[in-house]
Amino acid sequence: MTVNRQIILAKRPTGMPGDENLKLQEGAVPEVGEGQVLVRTIYLSLDPYMRGRMSAAKSYAASVEEGSVMEGATVGQVVESRSGDFKQGDYVLCPGGWQEYSVNSPKAMRKLDPAQAPISTAVGVLGMPGFTAYVGLDEIGKPQKGETVVVSAAAGAVGQVVGQIAKLKGCRVVGVAGAEDKCKHVVGAYGFDACVNYKDADFREQLAKACPDGIDVYFENVGGETFDAVMELVNDFARIPVCGRIAHYNDTAMPEGPDRLPGFMGKVLVKRLLIKGFIQFDYIHRQGDFLKDMPVWISEGKVKYQEDVVEGLENAVSAFQGLLQGKNRGKLLIQVGDDPTKK
Numbered sequence: 001m002t003v004n005r006q007i008i009l010a011k012r013p014t015g016m017p018g019d020e021n022l023k024l025q026e027g028a029v030p031e032v033g034e035g036q037v038l039v040r041t042i043y044l045s046l047d048p049y050m051r052g053r054m055s056a057a058k059s060y061a062a063s064v065e066e067g068s069v070m071e072g073a074t075v076g077q078v079v080e081s082r083s084g085d086f087k088q089g090d091y092v093l094c095p096g097g098w099q100e101y102s103v104n105s106p107k108a109m110r111k112l113d114p115a116q117a118p119i120s121t122a123v124g125v126l127g128m129p130g131f132t133a134y135v136g137l138d139e140i141g142k143p144q145k146g147e148t149v150v151v152s153a154a155a156g157a158v159g160q161v162v163g164q165i166a167k168l169k170g171c172r173v174v175g176v177a178g179a180e181d182k183c184k185h186v187v188g189a190y191g192f193d194a195c196v197n198y199k200d201a202d203f204r205e206q207l208a209k210a211c212p213d214g215i216d217v218y219f220e221n222v223g224g225e226t227f228d229a230v231m232e233l234v235n236d237f238a239r240i241p242v243c244g245r246i247a248h249y250n251d252t253a254m255p256e257g258p259d260r261l262p263g264f265m266g267k268v269l270v271k272r273l274l275i276k277g278f279i280q281f282d283y284i285h286r287q288g289d290f291l292k293d294m295p296v297w298i299s300e301g302k303v304k305y306q307e308d309v310v311e312g313l314e315n316a317v318s319a320f321q322g323l324l325q326g327k328n329r330g331k332l333l334i335q336v337g338d339d340p341t342k343k
Contacts, residue, residue: 133161145170306330
């Protein structure tokens with residue numbers, strides 16, 4: 001335990017991030033200070049928000065500085081502790097970043113119990129993506145029994161959970177995804193009523209057929225063609241939680257005209273639409289509700305999940321590129337180190 005492999009933000013990307021932007025390097029395992037905890041990374045979470053952290057543009061959170069380890073949530077095991085709150089061998093959730101070993105403050109860590117759920121779920125269905133789905137749908141979407149809910153990126157870490165919660169609330173749920181196997185999976189595994197492939201030539205016609213009564217709630221994860229198609233079908237008083245716009249994260253210029261904003265704003269007015277962007281930590285006061293409801297739903301089989309696990313920190317950059325291109329199937333994780341809980 002002398003070498004710590006890390007991926008640093010070497011240079012801010014223009015367009016799709018590559019190896020020239022995110023570089024793998026070796027350094028020393030960090031020393032543990034008083035009150036701190038050294039953690040060996042087992043799983044690194046890869047999430048779309050990370051693309052924004054690579055940019056210098058002002059956002060809801062600070063950018064990662066060039067030359068610094070790329071940030072990210074991790075699940076790991078305590079190697080050394082100088083804190084009374086954690087001991088060697090504990091499994092924890094922490095903001096370890098894209099590296100094999102990290103030093104963390106106990107305030108930023110949460111102990112995990114492998115007997116209650118697989119530890120990987122702490123960065124998935126029982127972590128930030130699951131919580132994002134839970135609060136975005138409940139606080140902004142406010143779905144009512146019998147309404148139609150459309151979810152983009154339906155097979156992704158957030159989308160798969162959104163659709164299942166909407167089904168629990170008695171809604172008709174229509175997913176939008178970018179591959180036939182994804183569409184079949186969300187219908188077969190998660191109980192969506194329908195799923196439409198946005199890459200199909202007749203996508204708009206298929207979406208309209210899947211939503212004969214219009215759309216009451218649209219959980220927005222992607223933007224692009226999907227958003228345009230949904231806006232043609234929204235009902236009066238529809239609610240649109242804006243969670244992400246992944247189709248635009250690598251844009252290098254403004255889209256070409258014509259300017260459609262006046263028409264869009266006219267529709268917002270005439271149909272009295274509620275469109276609200278949100279970040280999951282805006283609703284941190286709901287975390288207790290989430291941690292009470294979600295484990296029960298999972299244990300009862302009411303919520304299922306899919307994980308896409310890629311082996312090796314050295315594959316994180318290519319896996320992240322795939323995430324931005326929709327190549328993942330479910331929650332994307334990098335397995336950085338050995339997981340003793342699976343032995």
